[in-house]
Amino acid sequence: MSTLIKSATIIDTSSPYHQQKKDILIEDGVITRIDDHIPSQKDFIQVTEENLHVSCGWFDTSVSFGEPGYEERETIKNGLTVAAKSGFTAVAVNANTNPVIDNKAAVEFLTNKAQGFATKLYPIAALTKQSEGKEMAELFDMQQSGAIAFGDYKKPIVNDNLMKISLLYAQNFNGLVVSFPKNQAIAGDGIANEGVNSTKLGLKGIPALAEALQIASNLFILEYTGGKLHIPTISTARSVALIKEAKKKGLQVSCSVAAHHLVLTDDELHEFESNYKTNPPLRTKADCKALQKGIRTGVIDIITSDHNPIDIEYKKVEFSEAKNGTIGLESFFGAVNAVLNLSDFIENITSKPRSIFGIEAAAIALGEKADISLFNPEGKDTFTKKHILSTSKNSAFINKQMLGKVYGIFSNNQLILNS
Template sequence: MTTLIKSATIIDTSSPYHNQQKDILISDGFIQKIADNIPNKKEYQLVKEENLHVSCGWFDTSVSFGEPGYEERETIKNGLQVAAKSGFTAVAVNANSNPVIDNKSAVEFLINKANGFTTNLYPIAALTQQSKGEEMAELYDMQQSGAIAFGDYKKPIANDNLMKIALLYAQNFDGLVFSFPKNNSIAGEGIANEGINSTKLGLKGNPALAEHIQIARDLFLLEYTGGKLHIPTISTAKSVDLIKEAKKKGLQVSCSVSAHHLTLTDDELHSFDSNYKTNPPLRTKTDIKALQKGVKSGVIDIITSDHNPMDIELKKVEFSQAKSGTIGLESLFGAVNSVLDLEDFIETITSKPRTIFRLEEASISEGKKADISIFNPDDEYLFTKEHILSTSKNSAFINKKMKGKVYGVFVNNQLILNS
């Protein structure tokens, strides 16, 4: 199959065609030619859209699909289809399932389930058995089966020695260890950012301090052990500062931030809409500004949707009783593109995560494998339930203004376009 992408502005700093408008000819999954004008003489499959832009394929490093065990929230099949139509050519799937992905058979199950789909799936296996934080899981065996990192999703490791041993052990096979930034002793039963809004609304507070203490502990451990540490979905200004200082010391630490923590504050909680109940909780305008600055300066390596589907029974209850989590694949681009420069966004969703997770580098250059996201960065619209493709509808971005429309992806010699 041969595909011709017409008049596409290429956003890829690794490509000699960066910021240039070109035609791209793809044959058998590889980029055959890039030129000012390529005639469609043989009636190639044609991609021609308004204000068409392309970049290397987007990689979302924190996605939950539910399967196995929570198929009512999202299946792998539907989740990967949603990811493709949302512009993602690859996703890293959390061990947020029942049973937990904590052994090689479970890792292989995920990989086999995803076989043949357009978007690539990479498992993040549990760091501890059943994600209980007590005994380390079979990390080496799971990496050999295809796991690209290890972490207990949204569950902090309270045992200091266990985290120390994990960082030491994973070095034997260049493993990447996740540590969720939350100290449960400090956070307690807090469900909202501890501050003015939580006090006004009568919601139990989860202080930023709970995040800072955990990150500080993990960075001290990393300095002692060496190895590679990833801190997912940070949410505060102080967290940015802590990680910045650790990077200055030369520690191998990376971090991510979610789209909702880059764009939404705890002012949203005045509606008591449980779609705004997240973990970590939404923070303040000061935190948002620091997180955005952290992305621009390179301290924050990755932007993620932190896509976490929840069925209606878990959300249509009192705010205090609702489960934390929001979906985000469909809204990530439109939300983040509204507050960040396009090139900053592209770098944190393409080259940086690929490097940290040791995936094959992508480039929009002749002779390279076609791994491409296709979009319009200027289209403005209001995000509604009609834009949600996921099985679950728990989006924090409903009725929010968006900037940027995804047309689709080309990867694995397959073209997926939104109708």
């Protein structure tokens, strides 16, 4: 199969064609020609879109589906289809399934189930057995079966000695430990950011201190042990400052921020809409600005959707009783593009996450395997339920204004376009 992408502006700093408008010919999944004009042939599949831009394939490092165990939330099949139509050629899938992905067979179930799709699935296996935080899981065996990192989704490692042992052990095979930034004792049973809004609304608060304490503790342990640590979905200005200092010391620490923490604040909570109930909670405007600056200055390495489908029976309840989580794949690009310049964040969803999680990136260059996201960075639109392709509909971005449009991807020798 031959695919001809016409008049596409290439956004790829590792490519000699960066910021140039070119035609791109892909044959049998490989880029064979890049030129100002490539004549089409009748057996070519031609891609022509308004203000078409292409970049290396986007990689989302925190995605939850549900299968196995919670297929009513999302199946792997539909989840990967949604990811492809949202512009992602790869996703890292969390271990919050039933059973938990905490052994070799469970990792292989995910990788086998995801074979043949355009979007590649990479498992993040549980760090501890059953994600209970008590006993380290069989990390090496799971890495050999395809796991790219190890973390208990949305659960902090309370036992500092277990964190120390995990960081030491993982160094034997260059493993990446993921530690959720939340001191549970300080957070307690809080459900919203502790501040003016939580006080006005009578909601139990989770102070920014809870996040800072856990990060500070993990960084002290990392400094002692060495190894590689990833801190997912930070949400406060203090967290940015702590990680900045750690990087100055030369520690191998990386971090991510969820799209909703870059865009939304706890001002949204006045409606008591359960789709705004997330973990970490939505924070203040000051935190939002600090996180955006963290992206621009390189302190924050990755932007993720933190896509977490929750079925309606756990969301259409009182705010205090609702489960945490928002879907985010479909709204990701339009939301982030609305608050950041494309040049400021494109590496945070392409080359940086791949480097941190040990995945080889393919440049947009001759002879390279085609792994490409297709999009238009311009054009405003309002995100509504009709844009949701996921099985679960719990989006925090419903009725929010987006900037830009995703056309699809070319990956694994497959062209997937939004209809």
